[in-house]
Amino acid sequence: MPNEMSTRLDHLVAPDLVASGSLTLVAAPPSAAEKPILCAEQVTLAYGRRVVLSDVNLAIRRGEFWALLGPNGEGKSTLIKALLGAVRPTRGKIFLRADFQRRTRLALVPQECEVNPSVPTTIREFVLGGLVGITLERVQRDARLKAVLELMGIAHLPERSLWTLSGGQRQRTLVARALIRDPLLLIVDEPTAGLDLAAASSLLDAITSLSRDKGITIVFVTHDLSIAAKQATHAALFRGGKLTAGPLKEVFTPANLSRTFGVPVGVHHDDHGCVHVAVEQAHDANISSSPRP
Amino acid sequence: MISEFLNSWPMFSQSYLAALFAGLLLSFLGVIVVARAQVFIAAAVAQASMLGIALDMLLGTGQPAAFAVAFSIIAALATGTRAQRSGTSHEEVTAWIFLLGASGSILLLAKHPNGLKSVQATMASSIIGAAAVDVVTFATLAAVVGGFVLVLRQRIVLFVSDPVMAAAVGMRIGAWSLGLATALGLSTGLVIRSSGLIFTFGCLVLPALVAKNLCREAGTMFFVAPVVCVASVLTGLVLANHYDFPPGQIIIALLAALLVGAWGWRKFRVVFGGV
Amino acid sequence: MNVLTEVLSPSFLLRDALYTSLVIGLACPVVGVFLVLRRMVFMGVALPQISSTGVALALSLHSLGHIHLEHGSFDTHALAFVGSLTFSILAVTALAFLERHRVAWNEARIGALYVLSAATSLLLLAKCPTAERGWLNLFKGEIIAISNSDLKLTLGAFAGVLFLLWLFRKEIILISYDRELAMTLRKVVFGWDLLLYLLIGLAISVAVIAVGPLVTFGFLLLPPLAVRPFAGTMRQFVVASSVLGGVASVVGFVLAYHWDLPVGPTDVALLGVVCGLGNGGQWLRSRALSSP
Numbered sequence: 068m069p070n071e072m073s074t075r076l077d078h079l080v081a082p083d084l085v086a087s088g089s090l091t092l093v094a095a096p097p098s099a100a101e102k103p104i105l106c107a108e109q110v111t112l113a114y115g116r117r118v119v120l121s122d123v124n125l126a127i128r129r130g131e132f133w134a135l136l137g138p139n140g141e142g143k144s145t146l147i148k149a150l151l152g153a154v155r156p157t158r159g160k161i162f163l164r165a166d167f168q169r170r171t172r173l174a175l176v177p178q179e180c181e182v183n184p185s186v187p188t189t190i191r192e193f194v195l196g197g198l199v200g201i202t203l204e205r206v207q208r209d210a211r212l213k214a215v216l217e218l219m220g221i222a223h224l225p226e227r228s229l230w231t232l233s234g235g236q237r238q239r240t241l242v243a244r245a246l247i248r249d250p251l252l253l254i255v256d257e258p259t260a261g262l263d264l265a266a267a268s269s270l271l272d273a274i275t276s277l278s279r280d281k282g283i284t285i286v287f288v289t290h291d292l293s294i295a296a297k298q299a300t301h302a303a304l305f306r307g308g309k310l311t312a313g314p315l316k317e318v319f320t321p322a323n324l325s326r327t328f329g330v331p332v333g334v335h336h337d338d339h340g341c342v343h344v345a346v347e348q349a350h351d352a353n354i355s356s357s358p359r360p
Numbered sequence: 361m362i363s364e365f366l367n368s369w370p371m372f373s374q375s376y377l378a379a380l381f382a383g384l385l386l387s388f389l390g391v392i393v394v395a396r397a398q399v400f401i402a403a404a405v406a407q408a409s410m411l412g413i414a415l416d417m418l419l420g421t422g423q424p425a426a427f428a429v430a431f432s433i434i435a436a437l438a439t440g441t442r443a444q445r446s447g448t449s450h451e452e453v454t455a456w457i458f459l460l461g462a463s464g465s466i467l468l469l470a471k472h473p474n475g476l477k478s479v480q481a482t483m484a485s486s487i488i489g490a491a492a493v494d495v496v497t498f499a500t501l502a503a504v505v506g507g508f509v510l511v512l513r514q515r516i517v518l519f520v521s522d523p524v525m526a527a528a529v530g531m532r533i534g535a536w537s538l539g540l541a542t543a544l545g546l547s548t549g550l551v552i553r554s555s556g557l558i559f560t561f562g563c564l565v566l567p568a569l570v571a572k573n574l575c576r577e578a579g580t581m582f583f584v585a586p587v588v589c590v591a592s593v594l595t596g597l598v599l600a601n602h603y604d605f606p607p608g609q610i611i612i613a614l615l616a617a618l619l620v621g622a623w624g625w626r627k628f629r630v631v632f633g634g635v
Numbered sequence: 636m637n638v639l640t641e642v643l644s645p646s647f648l649l650r651d652a653l654y655t656s657l658v659i660g661l662a663c664p665v666v667g668v669f670l671v672l673r674r675m676v677f678m679g680v681a682l683p684q685i686s687s688t689g690v691a692l693a694l695s696l697h698s699l700g701h702i703h704l705e706h707g708s709f710d711t712h713a714l715a716f717v718g719s720l721t722f723s724i725l726a727v728t729a730l731a732f733l734e735r736h737r738v739a740w741n742e743a744r745i746g747a748l749y750v751l752s753a754a755t756s757l758l759l760l761a762k763c764p765t766a767e768r769g770w771l772n773l774f775k776g777e778i779i780a781i782s783n784s785d786l787k788l789t790l791g792a793f794a795g796v797l798f799l800l801w802l803f804r805k806e807i808i809l810i811s812y813d814r815e816l817a818m819t820l821r822k823v824v825f826g827w828d829l830l831l832y833l834l835i836g837l838a839i840s841v842a843v844i845a846v847g848p849l850v851t852f853g854f855l856l857l858p859p860l861a862v863r864p865f866a867g868t869m870r871q872f873v874v875a876s877s878v879l880g881g882v883a884s885v886v887g888f889v890l891a892y893h894w895d896l897p898v899g900p901t902d903v904a905l906l907g908v909v910c911g912l913g914n915g916g917q918w919l920r921s922r923a924l925s926s927p
Contacts, residue, residue: 148524148527151524151527151528152527152528152530153524153527153528153533170528170529170530173528173529174528174529175524175525175528177522177524177525182521182522184397186395186517186520186521186578187572187575187576187577187578187581188517188521188576188577188578189576189577191577192517192577192578192579195514196514196517196518196521196522196525197525197529198514199514199515199518199526199529199531200529200530200531226576228576244525248529254528394743397742398742399677399742399743399745399746400677400680400742400745400746402746403680403746403749403750451674451676451677451742452671452676452860452914454676454677455676455677455679455680455856455860456857456860456907456910456911456914458680459849459852459853459856459857459903459906459907460903460904460907460911462849462900462903463849463853463899463900463901463903463904463907464900464904464907466849466897466900467896467897467900467901467904470896470897470900471895471896557753558750558753558754558757561750561753562750562754565743565746565747565750566747566750569743569746569747572743605758606757606758608754609754609755609757609758610758612750612751612753612754613751613754613755613758616747616750616751616754619747
């Protein structure tokens with residue numbers, strides 16, 4: 068079975084590893100009948116007696132790119148934590164598909180590097196830390212490390228201290244640590260917050276190419292409507308403790324977006340099927356948030 | 361100096377071995393404490409175990425180790441969990457436990473004959489007087505804890521450095537916190553009874569701090585800290601034997617001097633090595 | 636009630652001890668507020684310990700005959716004060732220097748100094764039984780042996796420290812809250828840091844001489860920690876901490892006198908209970924407020 072498919076990382080690592088079946092399977096094209104990778108049913112999340120989200124229903128299938136959108140404090144990060152198992156729902160259930168139960172094919176890119184600064188660490192050690200729970204031989208491990216560092220453009224820095232890196236390099240290291248798990252589901256929590264335009268754009272390109280070229284399922288938390296409009300296949304909007312979720316074209320309606328963000332938002336679909344959104348301001352001053360498909 | 365030390369071995373072998381194994385045990389755990397940036401938790405846990413010993417003396421149960429371990433574990437659990445809900449930081453909880461332990465132990469024994477002397481003796485205790493059972497206990501615990509941290513060090517490093525990611529990859533954060541707090545409480549409670557507060561606190565934090573300044577990776581600290589601690593304990597014992605000083609305090613003074621050297625080395629590396 | 640009347644009577648035999656306790660109870664929390672503000676809680680634990688190492692050194696040197704005192708002009712108490720003050724000032728200067736050069740993180744620096752000073756104290760006293768007795772009294776926090784000259788020294792030193800804190804409150808609060816803004820406004824941050832540390836060092840060394848390290852860090856930290864969840868403004872924070880410290884010092888004294896307990900640990904235990912109750916109450920309140 069493993070030999071029938073090739074891995075997403077296989078073109079980056081030694082071919083004999085792939086041939087031996089020590090690396091991963093390739094994704095077959097997703098089908099509607101396929102069971103969701105991650106499924107939330109009637110989930111309610113609360114801190115103490117304060118309910119953050121209620122009646123959340125969500126089904127994430129292989130190959131989808133989900134954008135989680137909403138103002139601050141609406142429960143986006145709480146939902147992410149619940150999906151990761153760090154917060155337990157007070158009601159309802161969150162299911163991981165059987166092949167994801169051990170979480171070896173699941174990875175997280177946090178909003179910022181929340182690593183305890185009193186821990187001395189190099190990029191090499193930090194990225195290898197992502198392999199916790201996965202047993203690999205040394206040669207496989209080194210090959211994966213080399214591959215992800217090259218993919219993220221930091222292959223020349225393996226022995227550098229994490230604390231001497233720039234913000235952009237550090238975020239790339241976080242992505243590399245997630246990718247070394249060779250994930251099928253990648254959860255990304257606003258990775259561009261605090262980065263300058265060039266670093267943010269470069270990081271976004273790297274992440275979106277993972278979905279486009281390698282078929283990784285991505286759950287992407289963001290405030291940025293343009294990223295969602297441009298990249299996502301599905302969206303979830305957070306407002307008032309409720310979630311509106313589904314395919315992008317169904318969820319991205321002027322009414323839904325205006326209710327979520329509290330400002331009038333215009334939406335139109337072009338001939339190529341791309342979604343465009345624009346925040347409509349008073350006195351006909353339109354500021355486009357997504358000028359290109 | 362060394363031959364004097366070797367001559368004293370038959371008489372003090374149990375104390376020497378107890379100091380070595382206790383230092384080894386504490387230095388493994390100290391790496392976790394230091395990596396979590398919670399140095400003073402060690403002081404608070406040690407002080408809480410003093411309260412346990414004081415309560416045992418007051419009640420006359422004759423089980424100081426059990427009381428010390430129980431109080432240490434409670435303190436480690438209280439300080440290890442982040443009490444953030446009401447805005448109380450871990451350092452505030454730690455300071456509170458430290459002060460309550462210190463004042464409580466004196467108050468409990470204020471009217472006990474020799475009570476305050478006992479508290480002071482535990483504070484100033486300096487290894488000499490360890491029994492065979494102490495040696496066996498510390499050696500067993502050091503082997504278990506050492507094996508555990510060396511085998512699972514990648515998981516431990518991820519847990520202490522980035523708990524959210526650790527949860528994401530399926531580690532049970534609550535269970536890990538509980539387990540590490542229990543190990544810290546158990547070890548501190550047992551060691552403090554025979555080796556004193558200062559030796560216990562010092563061996564927990566100083567070798568790990570030295571290792572942190574010498575190492576570039578957290579995983580390496582688990583090897584360097586025990587080596588630093590064992591070397592300091594041996595040197596300290598030789599010096600204490602020669603100059604007739606309390607060995608525990610000499611060992612801690614040595615480790616503190618090593619830390620200053622390690623700070624200097626780190627500064628040198630930053631300035632000239634660009635690290 | 637009889638005990639309270641006796642303690643508060645002007646002819647009370649231990650009134651100097653009571654007044655000193657009250658002065659420290661009122662003034663130490665004001666200094667401690669700045670430690671809590673700057674998240675340097677552990678400095679409040681370590682500095683008294685370091686200060687007491689200075690006492691141990693002075694007493695040991697005297698006991699070993701390295702320092703000779705002429706009777707009546709300079710007693711051992713004053714010698715202990717010099718030791719305490721010197722070590723406090725050296726320690727705060729070293730900490731300010733290490734902070735400026737970012738050598739290790741705060742807790743590591745203070746933790747290392749704390750354990751080193753505790754070990755050094757015991758090493759110094761290992762061969763001086765007489766010095767050890769004096770240090771043991773300090774360690775116990777036995778306030779009742781305080782003399783009138785101690786009271787005057789404590790009162791004078793704290794008056795000076797509080798006056799300077801009040802005079803430079805704006806600058807000190809600015810560098811505590813927002814160092815970058817302070818630098819933008821061309822304040823000499825290192826200089827103000829050093830001044831604050833020196834005032835803290837002076838206050839601690841005086842308090843350690845009078846009441847010992849345990850009571851000093853109890854009064855420094857516990858009142859501000861107890862009051863912080865309830866204080867809305869800086870003024871409320873300072874005043875409420877000071878009042879709580881003052882009240883606890885008197886109540887603790889009365890309780891200790893009544894039950895024949897050491898005064899210092901009684902004060903600290905009382906404050907610890909108040910602090911625990913205050914924070915516990917705040918936790919319950921936050922839970923109640925967060926309910927839907």
